[in-house]
Amino acid sequence: MIVQAVSMAIFGVNEFAARLPNAILGIIILVVSFNIGTRLFDEKFGILWVLSWIGSLLPHFYFKSVL
Numbered sequence: 443m444i445v446q447a448v449s450m451a452i453f454g455v456n457e458f459a460a461r462l463p464n465a466i467l468g469i470i471i472l473v474v475s476f477n478i479g480t481r482l483f484d485e486k487f488g489i490l491w492v493l494s495w496i497g498s499l500l501p502h503f504y505f506k507s508v509l
Contacts, residue, residue, distance in 0.1 A: 449462045449463050468501065471501075472492050475491050475492050475495055476488040476492045
């Protein structure tokens with residue numbers, strides 16, 4: 443909520459400013475998942491882990507919503 447308020451203070455009260463923090467968080471989660479996957483096993487596992495995250499439905503519902 444605080445990050446969305448900051449985003450709206452910078453970009454104005456609009457849909458872009460409301461969804462930007464969720465989009466940034468989604469990208470961070472993918473990068474962190476890839477890094478953890480490569481440290482646990484190898485790069486191929488990291489890619490598969492990220493692809494499975496992208497292919498699942500729940501993250502898309504969360505990041506498309508403005509919570």
